[in-house]
Each structure stands twice: as C-alpha cells, then as structure tokens.
Amino acid sequence: KNEVEQSPQNLTAQEGEFITINCSYSVGISALHWLQQHPGGGIVSLFMLSSGKKKHGRLIATINIQEKHSSLHITASHPRDSAVYICAVRWGVVETSGSRLTFGEGTQLTVNP
C-alpha cells in the first residue's frame, strides 16, 4: 500500500475553473510538500506545510494533520497551470539522522483554453 495517495490521477479542466487535488497519507509526518513538474522534468516546490493553510497567488494549500489529508487548490485555472502536481510527505524525526520524502504518484492536470 502506498503511504501517499493522490486523487484524481488525471484532471482536465476548462480555463477559469476552480481545481482541487487531494493527498492522503498514512504515516505521521513532519511536513508535507506540493511540487509541480512540467514536461521535460523540471520540478518546482510550491508549498511546504506542517499545519493550516498557505496561499501564493492563485494557489492555496491546506493540511489537516488529524485527518492526514491535504488539498491543493488552483483558482481561476489557466493553460499554463497544466503540469503534474505531486504531493510528498516528510517523515522521520530522528535528530541524528535525516528524514526522507515519500511521494504520491502525481496528478496530471490539463487546463484547456
């Protein structure tokens, strides 16, 4: 069983629509990351969350630690938002060793004009 589950796997939207991508995880975590990967492979870190909500432009990320769930919202979606969005959880809190990221399978978002 994957420790990080994303839904949906694929999402097609019309320009201007409100988009939600969900991420559920099964382990106790220290932080959750949302990443964006464009064709060609480059990855950009969008958010890092350990509680509550963060907003950057049209992107909003929320996390509910008790329910082990996070959502990424895109308001007024645009074709340039088309990319793969990946949820990753950071776990492992041993001070003398590192922690690690476990990734979801990603959500392929296509926004049509």
Place this chain on the structure above:
Amino acid sequence: KAGVTQTPRYLIKTRGQQVTLSCSPISGHRSVSWYQQTPGQGLQFLFEYFSETQRNKGNFPGRFSGRQFSNSRSEMNVSTLELGDSALYLCASSFGVTYFQETQYFGPGTRLLVL
C-alpha cells in the same frame, strides 16, 4: 543566484557499465538529496548528504552510492547498470538538513538510458 545544476543532462550507457552523475547545489546550500523518477515507480528518495555526511538512504541496492565534497557539490554513482536503472535522476538542495523542514530546490535532472 544560480539554481541547482546537474551534469550531464542526458546519458546513454549499456548494461554492466557504471555511471557518475554530478550535482552542484545553490551557493550556500549544504544539503543535497538525490531522487530517482521512473514511469513505473514514480519519484523515490535515494539519499541525502549534509556536510559531506550521508544522513539518510532510501531503499536502493548497494550499487547506488554517493558522496558530497567540501564545497557541497555531490556525485552519485551507479555501478553494474541494469535496464531498470533507466530513469530521470534529480538532485535537490537546501540550506540546512531537511528535517528542519527546509524548502528544497530541484535541479533539471539527468536522464539516463541504459541499453
């Protein structure tokens, strides 16, 4: 500030060979992590280095190894290449050790094809 750079960007090798990939972190960053991305397994954590010490290692065989130099540049090596090692290899850097919840900055990746 220059971003994370990885060399080479593309590489073709044959089974049984070995390969060394290089990552130069953002200036001032001391932590470098490596990841493998394949269509079947998605993104997987390989290892993390901080101040020349390996801090954590993912679930990969011993053929995968790495090191970090005093200038924070890092290399990873894969020996006795297998077809399944064909993947995009990404490195990411951060200022501190990642359990301090540092944001990671990803390089463009090295795309390795094993024939």
